[in-house]
Amino acid sequence: MNIYQRINEVRKAVLYVQKDKTVQNYKAVSHDMVVALCRDAFVKHGIVTYPEQVSGVMNPAGVKAAKDGSGTIPDPMRLYEGAYLIHFVNMDEPADRISVRIEAHANDNGDKAPGKAVTYATKSALLKVLMLETGENDESRVEHTRTVSEEQVDELESLIDEVSADRGKFLRYLKIASLEELPAKSFAAAKSALESKRSKADA
Structure with missing residues (x-):
């Protein structure tokens, strides 16, 4: 297999990474979490990854406001750009x-x-090349992939028949091949579209 085929095999094996690190007031994915999820698949499919530095510069130290409001003091934090x-x-x-x-x-x-x-650069490349989805928790992943229930499918089927909707056109509008594939989070919008058609017919 060429490198693109090997990476595609890793994409099949690694679908999602949970944000595990709190940075100030937001959640982020750590480098260690990404490596832990991807390493076995990289080994299995014979992919070696490594960074090569192209350029780097350490910016000079700056100043910051003194807490007592007396002016500025040296800022020990320095920005590195690579x-x-x-x-x-x-x-x-x-x-x-x-x-x-x-x-x-x-x-x-x-x-x-x-x-x-x-x-950070290595983590970013892994996420982008593998097109990894990130989320706050496992529950958000479940919600993202959960499809409509049998009862919801039956409800949509009844509405399609009631308003004489073009099934093929409706499925194309929803970008799915069958109602069973409809994401649960899209049920309300699909139902509303059919009910809107019924309201126009009654008007």
Whole structure:
């Protein structure tokens, strides 16, 4: 298999990653979580991934407002800016690879900023190349993939018959092949569309 086929096999195996890290007031996906989910599939399908730094610069220290309002004081936090090529390599034919360019920034008051930047770049490339869905929790993943119940299908079937709707056209409108494939979260909208057709017929 070429590298694209191998990556596609990983996409089939790894579908979703849960946000596991709190950053200030929002949730994020950590590098370790992404690696933990993807590593076995990468090993199984013979893909080696590694970062190559293209450029990097540590910006000079700045200043910040003093807490007592007396003016400004030196700010120990320094911004590091790096550009990287993240390589996805076919281990059986190393010339067969995909390389993704990612730019990353990181703040730190010590020597950890360069490491943070390359970690962020690698995580971003994995998420984008594998087209991984991220969510707040497992429940959000279930809600995203849950389809309508049998009772809801029957209800829509009755409405289709009642308003003499064009079934094929209605399914194309919903972008599904059958009512059983309708996402549960789209049921209300589908029902409303049919009821609207009934109201126009009654007018």
